Amino acid sequence: MNRITQTFQTLRMQGRKALIGYLTAGDPDLKTSERNIRLALANGLDILELGVPFSDPTADGPVIQAAGQRALASGANLKQILAMAARLRRSFKTPMILFSYANPLFRYGYNALCRDAARAGIDGLLVVDLPYEESAELRTPMKRHGLLFIQLIAPTTSPERARRLLAEADGFVYYILVKGVTGLRKRRVLPPQADPPMAENTKKNIDRLRTCTDLPIAAGFGIGDGAQAREAARHADAVVVGSALVEAARKGRLAELVRELAAAVHGV
Amino acid sequence: MKHEPDTRGHFGPYGGRYVAETLMPALIELEQAYRKAVKDPAFHKLFNAILRDYVGRPSPLYLAERLTKAYGGARLYLKREDLNHTGAHKINNTIGQALLARRMGKTRLMAETGAGQHGVATATAAALFGMECEVFMGAEDIRRQAPNVQRMQFLGATVHPVHSGTATLKDAMSEAMRAWVARVDDTFYVIGSVAGPHPYPSMVRTFQSVIGTETRAQILEKTGRLPDMIIACVGGGSNAAGIFSAFLDDSKVRLVGVEAAGFGIRTGKHAASIGAGRIGILHGSKSYLLQDDDGQVQNAHSISAGLDYPGVGPQHAHWADTARVEYCSITDTEALRAFDDLTRLEGILPALESSHALAEAKKRAHKLGARATIVINLSGRGDKDLDNIVSYKQKHRKH
Numbered sequence: 001m002n003r004i005t006q007t008f009q010t011l012r013m014q015g016r017k018a019l020i021g022y023l024t025a026g027d028p029d030l031k032t033s034e035r036n037i038r039l040a041l042a043n044g045l046d047i048l049e050l051g052v053p054f055s056d057p058t059a060d061g062p063v064i065q066a067a068g069q070r071a072l073a074s075g076a077n078l079k080q081i082l083a084m085a086a087r088l089r090r091s092f093k094t095p096m097i098l099f100s101y102a103n104p105l106f107r108y109g110y111n112a113l114c115r116d117a118a119r120a121g122i123d124g125l126l127v128v129d130l131p132y133e134e135s136a137e138l139r140t141p142m143k144r145h146g147l148l149f150i151q152l153i154a155p156t157t158s159p160e161r162a163r164r165l166l167a168e169a170d171g172f173v174y175y176i177l178v179k180g181v182t183g184l185r186k187r188r189v190l191p192p193q194a195d196p197p198m199a200e201n202t203k204k205n206i207d208r209l210r211t212c213t214d215l216p217i218a219a220g221f222g223i224g225d226g227a228q229a230r231e232a233a234r235h236a237d238a239v240v241v242g243s244a245l246v247e248a249a250r251k252g253r254l255a256e257l258v259r260e261l262a263a264a265v266h267g268v
Numbered sequence: 269m270k271h272e273p274d275t276r277g278h279f280g281p282y283g284g285r286y287v288a289e290t291l292m293p294a295l296i297e298l299e300q301a302y303r304k305a306v307k308d309p310a311f312h313k314l315f316n317a318i319l320r321d322y323v324g325r326p327s328p329l330y331l332a333e334r335l336t337k338a339y340g341g342a343r344l345y346l347k348r349e350d351l352n353h354t355g356a357h358k359i360n361n362t363i364g365q366a367l368l369a370r371r372m373g374k375t376r377l378m379a380e381t382g383a384g385q386h387g388v389a390t391a392t393a394a395a396l397f398g399m400e401c402e403v404f405m406g407a408e409d410i411r412r413q414a415p416n417v418q419r420m421q422f423l424g425a426t427v428h429p430v431h432s433g434t435a436t437l438k439d440a441m442s443e444a445m446r447a448w449v450a451r452v453d454d455t456f457y458v459i460g461s462v463a464g465p466h467p468y469p470s471m472v473r474t475f476q477s478v479i480g481t482e483t484r485a486q487i488l489e490k491t492g493r494l495p496d497m498i499i500a501c502v503g504g505g506s507n508a509a510g511i512f513s514a515f516l517d518d519s520k521v522r523l524v525g526v527e528a529a530g531f532g533i534r535t536g537k538h539a540a541s542i543g544a545g546r547i548g549i550l551h552g553s554k555s556y557l558l559q560d561d562d563g564q565v566q567n568a569h570s571i572s573a574g575l576d577y578p579g580v581g582p583q584h585a586h587w588a589d590t591a592r593v594e595y596c597s598i599t600d601t602e603a604l605r606a607f608d609d610l611t612r613l614e615g616i617l618p619a620l621e622s623s624h625a626l627a628e629a630k631k632r633a634h635k636l637g638a639r640a641t642i643v644i645n646l647s648g649r650g651d652k653d654l655d656n657i658v659s660y661k662q663k664h665r666k667h
Binding site: 054055056057058059060061065072077078101102103104105106107108128129130131133134152153154155156157158161165176179180181 | 276284285286287288289290291292293294432433438439442445446449450451452453546547548549550551552557559561562563564565
């Protein structure tokens, strides 16, 4: 069984929620990045999203844009990132998802990519700008190599569309909490009880999504601290944190933040 | 030959819709609204009336006799898109999209711009229809095209400088897509070229096809036959797609698309996506793209801000593969010489973008001979480029 599916089954049996963490591979260079990822994995991540840097990240906010630029400036590329994944796999059993824009994967070649990613111990792919309609080309080799295609669902996705997209989805659903790019907002996305309408909206949307699929639901975009993570974990099966981890890694506070988030998510 | 894409927006292997899921429902909604609008005679009636009374169409087809003599060969006709309101072909498309936005109940327009022509044209349409307007423009282009920035601001648009990457058109488009994701409910994204996700490439070509339709009628009236060749510059490729659209099935009419060779293809500092790029995915569609071996998008270079883009519309990629259109490229220096030629010989200041098409005509006119006719799409006027040209010439005098 794929490690992602296995992880969610185990957590479900234990009645626990999952913490999914994103870090840009190669930020600010491969060596530092690998050290940071090991730190995050050792401190409580249940699933890792390994970000492939791209020159034109149209769905990312300033923090992940800057991380990608640092990684590219250091010369990081997909081949080296897969080699890093293989090294991580030797030390950790944690599921790893390659998180990328379509073009670096397309240029590498979808067949070669799926073969090499599976060999490196990657469990799934999440391609931000590859909607369901364009994904057939990639899904075929993914299936052959046992990689899961993680489907994104947005607040703009209608229930009919969600049902159609999720009919073939694997592992879990990534639910995007906000209309917008990745990163923290000035206004908190999931304010604590003080501002119930936003939180209620999230609950409503996630409840609605449950009627479209039996897959576990991970909620992400705009979650940065324990309180927000706890709030999201009350409704979703997993919480995704990206920009806040990238920032914390830069400030040397990564382990601390991962522990805070893990405690919050696992405590729900 | 089939000119429309398949139901998911593919021209052969190119095109499609490569965007985040958040935008997919908006694109599907746009496609449905667009399909309905183009079938509605009332929409066409209104669109054509605005093109006539406000934009000033039809634009003339002008026989440039002194230029013809100087270039020594085929008779050169200029399709005068520079005479449109706002000074370029861009307005045809922004009027079309703004009308569509209004039908869809959107109150805000948003656009990316390189040379500023599309930004000005969008801001103009927004003013005309009483809509809000936000324009994303690379900080480097803001420097190169200062007069257009001021025009947009006078028209009531907010201009957002984009500092990421090379701070040019590619980065402005990335930033516009990010902004659209956040305001997708009330905002209509007016893309200025035949690029982007489906249905933009075919929609923009349709709104620009008026250039081709008029040219065909005008050349038949003036010469009694179709032209031997049509030349247009290609950045994203909207003016070229517009003028080519009426001649695609006339296999005897040679269609020539001119990309920007910048400092020269060999220097690597150019914008020739078809000439020197490889297939890739950027800004919502699959097409030829300037990129490195790792799939990272490379910076384009051209003296002309409007051609300074590392990608090209997906239908152009398909036309290149099927050899319906010949693509070639012109350097900064060649374009500047053609700019001087037209200015001195005809009293017309062409945009630097259009100067690339003129420079290609210079190379081809004598080969075709005096009996032949060439139509050059003069897509815009050069007033916006004057500062840029002056500083380029000063720099090169020093070397």
